[in-house]
Amino acid sequence: MADLREQIDMTHRTCAVDGCERDHTAKGYCQAHWREWRTKGVAGKSFPVLTVHTCTFSGCEKPRLSRDLCQGHTQQRKLGKALAPLRSYHHTGLRDEQGRKRCSSCKRWKTIANFYPKARHADGLTGYCKRCDRDMRLRRNYGIGVEQYGAMLAAQGGGCAICAVTPPEDSSLAVDHDHACCPDRKKSCGSCLRGLLCEDCNRVLGMFRDDPARFQSAIGYLTGSCP
Known part of the structure; x- marks a missing residue:
C-alpha cells in the first residue's frame, strides 16, 4: 500500500493516466480507466504499476472479478458448471x-x-x-452436420424436395421437419426430418399447418374441380 501511495499522488484530483484530465474515483484512476484496469489489468498507455489479483483457478491469468474468480470462471459457476480452463481466442x-x-x-x-x-x-x-458455422447451426437446430445436409441435397437432385428449384449459390435450402414431433419450428430432434425445401415451399407448408386436407382443397380449387 505504501508503494501504491508513492506511485500515485492521492492529493492530485485528476486521473493518474497521462493526458487524462478527469477526476479520479478509485486507485487514482477516473471511472473509465479504473474499469479498464479492473477488467484488463491495464489502463491507458501509461499507468502506475498496480497489483493485479488474478483468478484463483489453476493456470488462469485473467484479472479477478468476484469471489477470487475471473469473469469467465464466475460465469461458469453461475451456470452451475464445473470450473474448467477457458478457451483461448x-x-x-x-x-x-x-x-x-x-x-x-x-x-x-x-x-x-x-x-x-x-x-x-x-x-x-x-x-x-x-x-x-453452418455445421454448428445445423447440429444445434436439427441434429445433422453439413455432410448429412449435402447427402440429403444430393438425394433430392440438388433442388427443393417439392418444386425441384435449386437454391442460389449464396443461399441454402431450409431443413423441414415434422412439427407434430417437434413443435418448435426452429429446432428438431433429428429423427423427424422430412427434406430440404426452398423458401416459398417451406412457407406454404407452414401457412397450411402441414394439413393434407388443405392441400387437397387447394388442388381442387386450382383445377376447377371444386363443387
Missing part, C-alpha cells in the same frame, strides 16, 4: 504468409472470403469459417 486474428486465417473449429487456414464479418472481433471476422 488469441489466435483467431492471426494470418499466415498468404494472408489466410485459421478457423477456430476445423483448424484449417482459409482465405478471408470463407469467414463472415463480425464488427465486435478485433480483426472484424468471425472465429469460425462459414462451413463450420
